[in-house]
Amino acid sequence: MSVDSRTELVPLRTWFGLRWRGYDRDEVDDYVAELEAELRLVTADRDASEARAEALASRLIAVQEENAALQDGLHRICLTPIDLKGLPERLARMVALAEEERREVIRDAQLKALMIVGEAEQRARKLDEEAADKRESIREDFRLAMSARRAEAMRALAELRSVALDEAERIIAEARVRGAGID
Template structure:
């Protein structure tokens, strides 16, 4: 039971009879004695609940340990190979068949693993070849692009050279005209 401002723990009496010098002492003493008795009962209940909870927790821990031990035993038993000599003929045959099936499953798994590895290697080779071809294509594209840029740069340089020569020829011609005027 929760205790908060709206819920009372016990139905507490909140009034006492008035006497000449305050409250009736006997009434207050009786009330306090009743409260103490109620509190002792509540404390005893709480202590009993705590003891029961501890006992249950201890029992739970021992059951969990026992369960773990049983699981370990079961695991050990399942991993222990069965000796066919100790089994009746029918069970021995079933064990032999199960062992043969286990070997077949293992053999199939190994074959599948080899096939998968082979396929992965072929795929890796194919991807390597594709990557090499793509690298070569990129190199060729780069070489062509650089050749085109080089040709463009050479053309631009030739145009600049021609423009500079034309300008120089014009300046020389102007200088000659000027020198002729001056003379």
């Protein structure tokens, strides 16, 4: 048995067999009638919801198409250059103000760029000066270290010379003593 889902959700049995101590037939019939009425209402609500959903889906598609057309038109209008002669005076004034603001923004950006470049140049000069001071300090430290080494070397050389002269005088003295003993 086929059931039409639009008219009936579930085939209902509308009769009950009678038994000796069975159910009250009127009560069962009333219950089944109420249940069928509720099912008809639920089915009608479902059908109405489906129809409304289909109508909303159709409307959504139409609105999306209209939106796409409006966006295309807006894009086309935005790409078209503005002719100031054809605009009313108020719009022309707004365009002129926007152009003036654009120039101010560019000028401010250029001034800020110049300030940033100036600051960078000052910082570079300061770093160059610090590097030059550091180089000069290193050179001075090197010169002092070399002077100290030279002085140390000269002292060591003078000491060696003194030791060498003392040794030479000792050798000469010994040689004289030997030479005097040979004579």
